[in-house]
Amino acid sequence: MQARTAATSGDDFDQLARDAVYRAMFTRRDVRSHFVADDLDDGVLARLLTAAHHAPSVGYMQPWNFIVIRDAARRRQVRDLFLAAREQELPAIEAERQALYRKLKLEGICESALNLCITCDRQRSKNSPLGRWHNPEMDLYSTVCAVQNFWLAARAEGVGVGWVSIIETEALKRLLSIPEHVTPIAYLCVGRVSEFAPRPDLEAHGWGKRLPLPELVMSETFCGAGEAPLKSAIAALENGRSRDQSAVVEAADQAALGESQREPPKEPSALSRSSLNFDEASASRRSQSGFGTWPSMVSK
Template identity: 45%
Template sequence: MDLYEAIKRRRDVRSFYKGGEISDDVLAKILMAGHLAPSVGFSQPWNFIIVRDMEKRRKIKELAMKEREKFREELSEDRKKIFDNVKIEAVLDTPVNIAVTCDPTRFGPHVLGRRTIPETCQYSSVLAVENMWLAATSEGIGMGWLSFFMEEDVKKILEIPNHVKLVAYLTLGPAEIPERPELEIFGWGKRMKLSEVVNEESWGKPARRELVEKLEKVRI
């Protein structure tokens, strides 16, 4: 699978896992892909916590279910009907969960490039997540990003130090990766046109007509 194909096929997978394990060889390749991500000031702020313990995972799932209900109560009745069909997590359905963190003190306090935009520490860990996602896709491994929890609750379960940020909680397993995003399949939303999100020179200024034509036609 080439790079563009991996980008096109990458999905946030929650519903299409087919059972089975991830070999240590494949897991190591996915983690190395994350570790090779770019980072501001070459700070490499990430740690990858592999979570297999079912008791910890059940606690995290319980947190997610509570937050799901809170979110559901905020929706209109029409949106509730759609949301009731949406699966938000696969914590217990997958052989491996991985927490990705960001340590802002690593190689600090003077990290090159981070003085004016300290958030680039977390952005760096997010880039590691995307690298992992593309690598997993190329290996036939589905990945889902769980965000229905309060960060501090999961940090306690995983014994993450106070100064370290929890950036992502991921679920991974062999999967039939769907052709379209799950939220599009369930009718929650649809992908915007590329030409709708490209500006030139300043916010809100449309791209040149010649470029818009290319944006409308481009396929990868």
């Protein structure tokens, strides 16, 4: 079966295809703003839902449902739930961060083209719960995988997705007539956007930083030392990405300056104004010209 082996061993993803998959992950954003007024085409939404439906699920139970919410009045009610929940959450935030918390835009419920509530039917495999006897929460996790598929497919289609987690679940269930045995997993704002931010919003606003990945890797047991070669390989990748990211942010700043002052960037640069974002435009250009993308650049 040599032919079959060759056909299915992963060689079917060439470098450009692999880059595209990584690019969707690195440039995906939790979008709360930049939604544009356009409707979302049903053909596109159908593709995104099909992607979600191809998520893994324990025991192949496919526990998800998708509630599409377009009605403006209902969305205002959901937004009211968010606003109430935000006020309730505020005291749980460190005192010195509460002012920043208030400033953060944490939802785009009414501005996005539509909302989507992805739910988990906890009874769908009730007679044969393969893989759920010890870990009954596996159906919830399966549904989260569907959310992530939806999100990545959306990024590849130029559609922004924001996950609103500041909401009281029981109130949401009442508003959407969701029965007792069904759990809402994700309430999403979905729509075309004018841009994807170069960095996550919470990083840009100083709420947090990306943690150094080598510190999150352990060997054999929790906090087990070891895996030095793996950690070195990760650090090399991170340094490469970090350099690119700095160049992006600097170029974005320079371009913004250039836009306002009508002056060119101070130095000639491979990063043109139309490729402000490494993760997106420049990666795309490099990918399409077939060299210099992140995976091939830093490590093979």
